[in-house]
Amino acid sequence: MATIYHNLSEYDFETVPDASEMRFGIVASEWNQNVTEKLLEGACNTLERHGAKQENIHIERVPGSFELTFGAKMMAQSQDVDVVIVIGCVIRGDTPHFDYVCSGVTQGVTGLNLEGDIPFIFGMLTTENLKQAEDRCGGRYGNKGDEAAVTAIKMVDFARRICTARK
Template identity: 65%
Template sequence: MKFGIVVSEWNSTITDALYKGAIATLLKHGAKEENIVTIGVPGSFELTAGARTLAKRTDVDAIICLGCVIQGDTPHFDYVCQGVTQGISQLNVKFKIPFIFGLLTTLNQQQAEDRAGGKHGNKGDEAAITAIKMVEINCRFKK
């Protein structure tokens, strides 16, 4: 299996932890380092464009999108979350590989930390497991 990972550089303390979790899980389940392609993008809104680039320019079997948006005092949070959600959904329809939604959308920094290796586990791990399962499904029904 070959995996792509697109990770947001914004909120890097959180996204770095998500990334480390995803990598560790992929390796633990048999992925080889040379079969994991990673690119960083400036922010979560750019996850969709980065994922599209990986899909068009590599031969990965799945792409994991990792980011974190923390709610503030403006509607910016809503627009970014909605845009990324719709963008990743559209990529799943357009391409024949799965795009995994690994975007944390939290109300505060503590909630993000709790989901990036804290008391709620690491959502990067969960995204990697989802990617593995989706690749297995695609392989099972490949013709």
């Protein structure tokens, strides 16, 4: 659903599982840092509101959004985490670079989800302009970081329930 119809920060708090025993990896892009730092802050605050301990939130930064996929893969291999959230922001410019980066990261995160043993959460903004990005990193449409954190918690819970049911 488009964010003009749904605020990224609005959700039913009671439907989100307790995150106190979960371990989170977050890989954030340095590119468009004025936006990605707000997304990162939103994600961390939301994780902590649901019980995540600061010592169980591992954060790494990569230069740009295209590097998020590799960063997420390395995070999953090197850290003891239950989920990895990728945070980035790509703003359309005058060249097709936007399309290549967005497509590459989207396909990369999808590939990690298909091949990996843990969930990888897509917390990347893909906007037409800086105003749209600002509206989605704590502005009038909420914070995509909040949404990514809630999704991460729910996916860890889902994966644990499914694994338990299979045993």
